[in-house]
Amino acid sequence: xxxxxxxxxxxxxxxxxxxxxxxxxxxxxxxxxxxxxxxxxxxxxxxxxxxxxxxxxxxxxxxxxxxxxxxxxxxxxxxxxxxxxxxxxxxxxxxxxxxxxxxxxxxxxxxxxxxxxxxxxx
Numbered sequence: 001x002x003x004x005x006x007x008x009x010x011x012x013x014x015x016x017x018x019x020x021x022x023x024x025x026x027x028x029x030x031x032x033x034x035x036x037x038x039x040x041x042x043x044x045x046x047x048x049x050x051x052x053x054x055x056x057x058x059x060x061x062x063x064x065x066x067x068x069x070x071x072x073x074x075x076x077x078x079x080x081x082x083x084x085x086x087x088x089x090x091x092x093x094x095x096x097x098x099x100x101x102x103x104x105x106x107x108x109x110x111x112x113x114x115x116x117x118x119x120x121x122x
Contacts, residue, residue, distance in 0.1 A: 001026070001027050001028075001058070001059075002024055002025065002026050002027070002055065002056060002057040002058070002059075003024075003025050003027060003057065003058075003059040003060075003061060003092070003095060004022045004023070004024050004025075004038075004052055004055075004057045004059065004060045004061070005022065005023045005025065005060075005061045005062070005088055005091065005092065006019040006021070006022060006060075006061070006062040006063065007019075007021050007022065007023045007037075007088055008021070010087055010088055010089070011085070011086065011087055011088060012061065012062065012063050012084050012085055012086055012087075012088060012091060012105075013062065013063050014063040014064060014085065014107070015063055015064050015065075016042055016062040016063060016064060016065035016066070016069060016082070017042050017043075017064075017065065017066055017069065018042065019040075019042055019062070019063075020039060020040065020041070020042065021037055021038070021039055021040075022037065022038045022039075022040055022048075022060075023035060023036075023037055023088060024036045024037070024038060024055060024057055025092050025096075027095075027096045030096050030097045030098065031096060032092055032093070032096055038051065038055070042069065045068075045069035045072040045073050045076075046072050046076065048060075048069075048073065048076075049072060049073050049075075049076025049077070049078055050076065052076070052078050053076065053077060053078075057078075058077075058078060058079055059078065059079045059080075059081065060073060060078050060079070060080050060081070061081045061084050061091065061095065061101070062080070062081070062082055062084065063082070063083065063084060063085055063107060064082070064083060064107060064110070065080070065082045065083075070082060070115060074115045074116070079115070079116050080115040080116075081101060081115075082115065083106055083107045083110035084101055084105045084106065084107065085105060085106070085107045085108075086104075086105045090105075091105050
């Protein structure tokens with residue numbers, strides 16, 4: 001399975017709308033087995049949803065995200081896990097092991113949660 005994460009240096013990008021780089025991580029047997037990066041334009045969330053579909057990435061983990069791009073991403077069949085903060089490696093390790101990201105990695109003052117688009121990833 002693959003998962004995409006908006007990144008800024010070694011952390012989850014705090015604001016999706018200002019992010020430009022995605023880490024695509026491949027998960028096998030509860031471990032990250034491969035990583036690659038993709039540049040994207042957050043002002044074109046429909047292009048991002050299409051790119052994730054083409055790359056066979058069903059899940060996007062990100063920080064704060066506006067309603068409009070969130071709606072477009074989910075409508076594109078992507079499971080969105082928004083309002084996540086922290087070091088990318090720690091977040092991915094917890095996710096790969098099948099553990100919940102909330103409440104540990106939920107941004108302060110946010111409720112977190114998963115918005116499903118298409119089929120669940122597991």
